[in-house]
Amino acid sequence: MMENNSTPSPDPVPEASPIAVPVPAESAVTPPPAPLVIPLRERPNAPLLHKGFQNLFRLGIANIVINLLNNTFKLGDKIPALGIVLSAMSFAVSVLALVVLWKLSAAVPRFRKAVYFNLLPLIALPFVALLDAPSVQEWITASDVSAILVVLIILLGLIFLFATLAAYHQLTACAEAFDGADDEMAAKWRKLCTWQVVIIGCFGAFLTLLLLLGLSSASFFYFYNGGLIVLLLFILAIAIALGVVEIIELVYLNRSAKLYE
Secondary structure (H helix, E strand, O other), X not given: OOOOOOOOOOOOOOOOOOOOOOOOOOOOOOOOOOOOOOOHHHOOOHHHHHHHHHHHHHHHHHHHHHHHHHHHOOHHHHXXXXXXXXXXXHHHHHHHHHHHHHHHXXXXXXXXXXXXXXXXXXXXXXXXXXXXXXXXXXXXXXXXXXXXXXXXXXXXXHHHHHHHHHHHHHHHHHHHOXXXXXXXXXXHHHHHHHHHHHHHHHXXXXXXXXXXXXHOOOHHHHHHOOHHHHHHHHHHHHHHHHHHHHHHHHHHHHHHHHHOO
């Protein structure tokens, strides 16, 4: 008989245990806390900024009323004595505005630059007012018109250049008063600054262009073909836009004063 040789079964292969991947322990370093935002009313300079914005708002209202009476309704031309009073009041309002801006520079140093750039238009204001004097007008009539126009162009360019720089620094300083505390209000001031700088620059450029056309031999061509009317319409549109921007500035000044109240 043949022997039944049974082959021994192989030993079972042990299952491979999954490799344990070490999980890094969570960092014990906690993230830094968010910076504490101090409310506007609790800032150290809040009383100064509240009073400054409030005074600028009031002076802006007074300036608009004076300009309406003197330039729009021409009360100064109808009543010469009243015109002198209105001019003196306008000058006083401008000086008081510079004083307020200088005080605000203790909280936002950029306001000081606005004061410096506002000085030239303020100094030139009395000399511009002298142009309405009868003796000065007689001298202008008897003098070389071209030379006078050149002087006026230079003076006008300087006034608008400094006025543009003054507006830029003043409105940018208003925006800096809200940086880090009310970014939305700061963005509104910067947007208003852009619009006002562009409008003032365009206004000065068009007025200068009109004076240059007076010096140019081709001025008759522009006047004859209606170019003067187009330029005057542009200046009127820019003047209206400048008035709208000034009203928006008053709204922002009032809002800023209330935020720091």
